[in-house]
Amino acid sequence: xxxxxxxxxxxxxxxxxxxxxxxxxxxxARQDALLRLQAMGLPQRRDEYWKFTRPDTLLDSQAPxxxxxxxxxxxxxxxxxxxxxxxxxxxxxxDASDELxxxxxxxxxxxxxxDKDIHWAKDLYGTLESKxxxxxxxxxxxxxxxxxxxxxxxxxxxxxxxxxxxxxxxNSEVSDAILHNVVRVDEGAxxxxxxxxxxxxxxxxxxxxxxxxxxxxxxxxxHGRDHERRxxxxxxxxLGEKSTFKAFTLTVNGVLTRNECVIELAGNDAFxxxxxACVGDGDFHHDDTVFITHxxxxxxxxxxxxxxxxxxxxxxxxxxxxxxxxxQKTDGYQISQALLxxxxxxxxxxxxxxxxxxxxxxxxxxxxxxxxxxxLYYLRSRGVPKSAATDLLTLAFLIEAVEEIDDKVIxxxxxxxxxxxxxxx
Amino acid sequence: MLNINNLHVELxxxxxxxxxxxxxxxxxxxxxxxxxxxxxxxxxLSYVLSGKDGYDVTEGAATLDGLDLLDMEPEERAAAGLFxxxxxxxxxxxxxxxxxxxxxxxxxxxxxxxxxxxAADFLKLVRARAKELKIDADMLKRPVNVGFSGGEKKRNEIxxxxxLEPKMCILDETDSGLDVDAMKLVAQGVxxxxxxxxxxxxxxxxxxxxxxxxPDVVHIxxxxxxxxxxxxxxxxxVENNGYEDILAEVA
Ligand SMILES: Nc1ncnc2c1ncn2[C@@H]1O[C@H](COP(=O)(O)OP(=O)(O)O)[C@@H](O)[C@H]1O
Ligand SMILES: [Mg+2]
Numbered sequence: 001x002x003x004x005x006x007x008x009x010x011x012x013x014x015x016x017x018x019x020x021x022x023x024x025x026x027x028x029a030r031q032d033a034l035l036r037l038q039a040m041g042l043p044q045r046r047d048e049y050w051k052f053t054r055p056d057t058l059l060d061s062q063a064p065x066x067x068x069x070x071x072x073x074x075x076x077x078x079x080x081x082x083x084x085x086x087x088x089x090x091x092x093x094x095d096a097s098d099e100l101x102x103x104x105x106x107x108x109x110x111x112x113x114x115d116k117d118i119h120w121a122k123d124l125y126g127t128l129e130s131k132x133x134x135x136x137x138x139x140x141x142x143x144x145x146x147x148x149x150x151x152x153x154x155x156x157x158x159x160x161x162x163x164x165x166x167x168x169x170x171n172s173e174v175s176d177a178i179l180h181n182v183v184r185v186d187e188g189a190x191x192x193x194x195x196x197x198x199x200x201x202x203x204x205x206x207x208x209x210x211x212x213x214x215x216x217x218x219x220x221x222x223h224g225r226d227h228e229r230r231x232x233x234x235x236x237x238x239l240g241e242k243s244t245f246k247a248f249t250l251t252v253n254g255v256l257t258r259n260e261c262v263i264e265l266a267g268n269d270a271f272x273x274x275x276x277a278c279v280g281d282g283d284f285h286h287d288d289t290v291f292i293t294h295x296x297x298x299x300x301x302x303x304x305x306x307x308x309x310x311x312x313x314x315x316x317x318x319x320x321x322x323x324x325x326x327x328q329k330t331d332g333y334q335i336s337q338a339l340l341x342x343x344x345x346x347x348x349x350x351x352x353x354x355x356x357x358x359x360x361x362x363x364x365x366x367x368x369x370x371x372x373x374x375x376l377y378y379l380r381s382r383g384v385p386k387s388a389a390t391d392l393l394t395l396a397f398l399i400e401a402v403e404e405i406d407d408k409v410i411x412x413x414x415x416x417x418x419x420x421x422x423x424x425x
Numbered sequence: 426m427l428n429i430n431n432l433h434v435e436l437x438x439x440x441x442x443x444x445x446x447x448x449x450x451x452x453x454x455x456x457x458x459x460x461x462x463x464x465x466x467x468x469x470l471s472y473v474l475s476g477k478d479g480y481d482v483t484e485g486a487a488t489l490d491g492l493d494l495l496d497m498e499p500e501e502r503a504a505a506g507l508f509x510x511x512x513x514x515x516x517x518x519x520x521x522x523x524x525x526x527x528x529x530x531x532x533x534x535x536x537x538x539x540x541x542x543x544a545a546d547f548l549k550l551v552r553a554r555a556k557e558l559k560i561d562a563d564m565l566k567r568p569v570n571v572g573f574s575g576g577e578k579k580r581n582e583i584x585x586x587x588x589l590e591p592k593m594c595i596l597d598e599t600d601s602g603l604d605v606d607a608m609k610l611v612a613q614g615v616x617x618x619x620x621x622x623x624x625x626x627x628x629x630x631x632x633x634x635x636x637x638x639x640p641d642v643v644h645i646x647x648x649x650x651x652x653x654x655x656x657x658x659x660x661x662x663v664e665n666n667g668y669e670d671i672l673a674e675v676a
Contacts, residue, residue: 372517373478374515375515375516375517377476377477377478377499377515378511378514378515378517379517379525379528379529380476380498380499380500380503381475381476381477381499381500381502381503381508381509382503382525382529382532382533382585382589383500383503383504383529383530383532383533383536383589384500384528384529384532385498385500385532385536386498386500388528388532389500392520392524392525392528393517393519393520395519396517396518396519396520396568397519398519399519400519
């Protein structure tokens, strides 16, 4: 018998712990995803796309234990009027959740609708994920589509008066959650979707987003304080004409995070802005992997990623802008920057542009640096103590990413979380 | 107020002596000017006094009202009442000018054991002081010195000085890069702050500024030393004859 290929055996080992849900409208998509997953295999260390991030702990059939962190900051976004939907270790918590009723949006749970034979989500579930597998494979997303136990499907038909919030609570040291969300924004509709919390010891999350012409989605995620949790998340977004997608992700600690973002600008005059601010300390590995495809005229995309790293933390950024032939008047911007607060931390970046149209403006930049000594001295010479001056400069560094959030109150909340992280030094 | 005694300074990185025995005594309430050719060590003196890294003091001392300046952190020197208006003010993207001012004012108050200034009092004061220096609301909102013109940066330095109310103010070429009107504005700002308990050390290349900020004593610095001191006339002498005569006279 020939030796099993390590990729296949790793994939099979992972699959032993999982059962493919059957029946209902999603069955074909799940079966298709499983076949795709088996064909591509789970990532190995040697894979080019995983060069900077070790997938090992994401491959284990059991989630590595992660102590539950008691967060004394309170729930993020708690202060807003919102529809809050709570999952504890990936399991829906009805008592803690609000009733899913809000004018302008239909929110349902994947598990609730699983048995239906027909549902609008069928058109989207696994569709954007599957499309996002080319030209680069994203096996954990396929795994998610196949095995997701729950999640929400959101149909935005109008302009709801308040945000929908997904709260992911981590309460078990061994939880291994797989949640899949689908968001469809109708023509001219608009929603703010919030997401917060560490979710589980190990979390695999996919959100597929389809924004019709003139629609808008603000997606703000905060993967709160929790030192030992691991997460691999994907967002797949398709943007119609004159639509807007603005995503922001805050990450405060966590031993391993891989956030992939795959966006297709499919209609003319669309805007996609993705931003992230992450702060990490010690045993912290944070990877933002972004792939933006311009496939229409006069679209704008913006990527702004900032990482503050200390005590040996590692930051990764892989960002690509692909401008297809014919996507003229594209305006693409990408910046990824790391601020290293000591010599032990590191930032690994791979910015890429691939352009097949001639009338485009695309720029990218990536920097790694320490606190600006001149600025530090200037602040201190005005009487600001060294530690406060360092904090001020650190926040100043992150602010460009936070400013990508339109809602001032949400942005201020994010800033205050960053301030308390700094204060805990 | 400020006592500098036989100050010798070298660069930390390379073996280069910059200050070679500076002596200077500034009494409370007086204005001193230092003039001198480029590279004579004027900025270095101001940096060493305010606590910038990169310099080794190999000999001598500097005290502010008896406190050993050289033994203090830059922020402690500031809280003790020392202020340096930079020759090249630093740009700080992401930090709003107003936030910066308020943080500095309150940090100094805290260091001195005083209460923080209330947000309302602070706003009132900053608006009044900014207006005198023709600094508009937009400049207060923008990140510190980012996108400011040369003149705006210098006016912003004087605004900080006016807000912090230091007792020993060092102005390093605050006039360079300013047109006549801007220079008058800056000079007015400085003159408004003149007070019995407050002293100034004005570093400049030109007599011009000293027409507006009248010094009590003028020093000439060359090659890391003060080579001549005198009254305001000394500045006029430099203006008319350059440094050559003085350098030759001392040599
Ligand atoms: N950090 C530094 N590195 C190298 N040379 C320096 C540094 N600081 C000052 N110098 C040198 O020291 C001398 C004095 O400089 P400076 O104090 O700026 O003079 P001034 O302000 O009188 O023009 C100059 O020769 C200058 O090149
Ligand atoms: Mg100078």
